[in-house]
Amino acid sequence: MFIALYLKEWKEKAFLFFFELAVLVLLVLGQSFFREKKDVREWLAYAVLLVFFPFAALILGTGGFETEFRSGAWAYLFSRPVHKTSIWLAKFVAHLSMLAALWLVFAAAWLAVPGISELAGGTQVLVGFPIGPGFPSWAFWQSAFLLMISFSLSLLHERQFSVLFIGVFAGVGVAAVVWAVLNSRVGGHLAWIAPEKALPVFLVGQMLLALAFAAASILTLVRSDFSQPRSQLLGFVGWAAPLLVLALVGTAVWARSSPTHGRSHLWEIAFTGGEACYKTDRGIFKYSPAEDRIQWLMKAGPFSYSVVSAAGGKVAYTAYEVRTRHDITEKLWVENSDGTGRTCIIGGARGKNHWPDDTFIIDLLISPDGTKVAILSDSAYGGHRCQSPPLWIARTDGTRLENLPDDAALFGIPHGIYFIRFVAWARDGNALLLSRRESNKPKIFTLWLYDLESKNSRILFENAAPASWFPSSPQGNLMALKYQATPERPWTLGLFDLKTVELRKNEASIDHDCLWAFWGSQGDRLAYVARRPQPNGQDVYILAVYSLAAQRVVAEKRMTTSEAEAMLFAPSWTADGMKLVVIDREANSLKILGVDLQEEGQAPFPAWMNKPAGLQVVGHQALVEDGKNNTLWRFDLEKKDWKRIY
Amino acid sequence: MSELLSIHHLSKSFGRRPVLKDFDLTTENGRVYGLLGLNGEGKTTLARILMGVIPSDGGEIRFKGRRIGFGDSGYKRAFGYVPEDPFFYEDMTVRSLLNFNARFYPLWDAKKASSDLERFAIDPKARIRTLSRGMKLKLGLAVALAAAPEFLILDDPTSGLDVPTRQDFLRDVIRELAASGTTVLFATHLVHELERIVERLLVLHGGRLILDEDFETVKARYQASLEDIFVSLVAKAQGGRP
């Protein structure tokens, strides 16, 4: 039955099919005919992909029910013992196979005739958007889409070309609207669709749209009276409208919930003492334990790389204002950690603070008291360092933006070989510590001091390594530092006094073989992970607590023999300083330990969590990052429940 | 006598114009039902609804006890349909039309179909477009009968054709009746043909049946020709309205 219907379609459309095939063959033969003229060949290839196939699909589709309209044969077909759904499907499959046959011919030409692939394959740019797999796949998808839409509409009107023209105009109109929106300011604010996702979202949207039209068409055929065109059209609209809404909603849901591949790291970068800020490629958000949800500080646009710093009750971050794709300005914002007092320091009303054009911010650091912010611009690497030196200081209320003089010793380095970052404020706000590292040895840095009064710099330490994500103690007076006494020796953990800018005498060597350290929120103790070699040759990794008050290690606990696991413990102190929360992947749970590291509780990870890494305790919530899925979970230490918050 | 097709409260409107209103009919196996009605009264609409070509606005239709609706297609295997206007695919050849139909009907008798074609002198290779109206009619009947239907719907197929063609058509229907006892619903406004073969008379007016009786009873009562009976019934029905 289905086959009979299918073959009937082929017989009816044979003439049209062979006509289209002939046109295609002519266009393809033109490739070898104009062997010499590359531009003509390129034009021909594009003509096939971008003009021929869409129109071929449209013409095939709009003729879907043409023979039934002619001579009233629809009454004949509907009076046969066959489901109308089968009729629709058989027709559609037949038309689709005609299109597929044309594509096969093109594919054969692609393989056989040299030169077509180099013209139209590879990544192309279509009206400003990159098409990853190249024009052929794009044209293939679009032609199938157009076929489905025009076929679905073809049962509504017997005049084939009316449907064709209406369809073309509607399609072009919609595409133009979408393109204008995406290129406008509104489009720039659709930042929650990451750029890598724009194309997949568009394609998913198209697919759902086509399915909605097809479903509406089938429902109309199965429910409506073919002899009354007006009521059939109304019926179709009645089915199509909710289905289209559903398609749009589905697209939005997919855009929201599907994982973003690519540069979507969760970087915990700031801790204002009450909230934690995370930077992702979608933007910067902070987690508010009071409201138990995340709040976006800033949504990333398609071309952004943002920086954020938080300290002393204030948060500073950069944001990009996108007017059009070629008119982007960077702004520096400062706000209080509770979200109030948002001020624009750089990039705001013109003339308020002079910031040179084409200069972007690569690092920020707020002083521990929250009154000042240090800014590092990209001229640290660039040639125009002399016009605008990279180091700036501003007050967090937006005043006194000052460009500090250049320092050739610190900044005079070849482009791209070194990285420079802020480490800490020192000397009660009169000096800045910066790290400089070579790109091929990212784990070791040289510690530099830039004196804000004398405005010059010197090296404090060579062969140092970061001991923590937040090396400074909460009070801002000490810094945990790892260094090698001599090269090849293990890393020694020491405390660095930020007032005197030197290692503390008694605490220069807390542990000989430290991996990572974490400050307690009161600043009176330090938890760290260290390695202990065993007599049998195997290494054991321990968790230890150093008390500044007692000036000694007060607790030690053997944790694991795996270095990889040890690196991921990420112990974090609760706000009251009484408990230490640790990621124990071997036990697949969070471990809650007391001050002397005895186990007080544990919380198994939820099943969805793939690769727990990165832990920060905020209030009585423990925030755990999932490194594989790029999600953020929070565990409530009191209520003992998990919730995914990002 | 078993009930074959039963229709209850069938209604259909086109826009605001009601064509069928509370239409009831029950048919028994093996009889010839003649449906008389003026043009535009709803004969074709009824036929199309029964054949699932257009949906009804309300009401229930049962075939052999089972409810059939617009979306059902299985029951159509037992139905044959010859409509007023030929409605074939004009570009098909006769043979491909038969082959096309053969796929849908499990009881398709290809030999019978081709012998009917011979008898009607229709060239299997001819395109349907080239056939005369009368030949299309015969082809339509041949296609309908080749499927060995239990219920045959003839929707005024012979109007506009000359007498010999009409007689030929009727003869073929009669042969089929004699051979297989098919139930026939013959809708028409041509009373003369109906008079010869109808067993149960149905008169359609105002969207429903104003008469549903055995023909002989009616004739005995009225003592008039069918044409006169029809005219007086319609006049009475129209006169009854304000």
Next chain:
Amino acid sequence: MIRVDPASFVPIYEQVKQEILRLVATGRLKVHDPLPSIRDLAAEIIINPNTVARAYRELEQTGLISTQKGRGSFIAPRAGLDAANDRKTRLARVMDGAIAEARKFALADDDILKIFEERLSKNANKTRGGRHE
């Protein structure tokens, strides 16, 4: 041979019966002659086969035709008799009418008989061996 008038008030099956009897009465159909099958007769005169079937059935019930399975229907002997009786009855009726007419003219019986014989010999040449419908 058999003609029916659908427009007539007489039911068609009744007309068919009467036609068959007329054929027997006029000698067109003799005893043991086969009748056309229901199908053929219905197709020939274009009427519903059920109508033909009913006519045959009723004729069989009154013994005027007999149906044998597989061989069809035939005129039964009784039909011939009936037909003969029928002829006599018809003729008697005609004669009654003529006699009534004659009596109106106050003719004696002998005179009526003489006129009858005269007319009979006058018409003898015309009707001998002829078929009349």
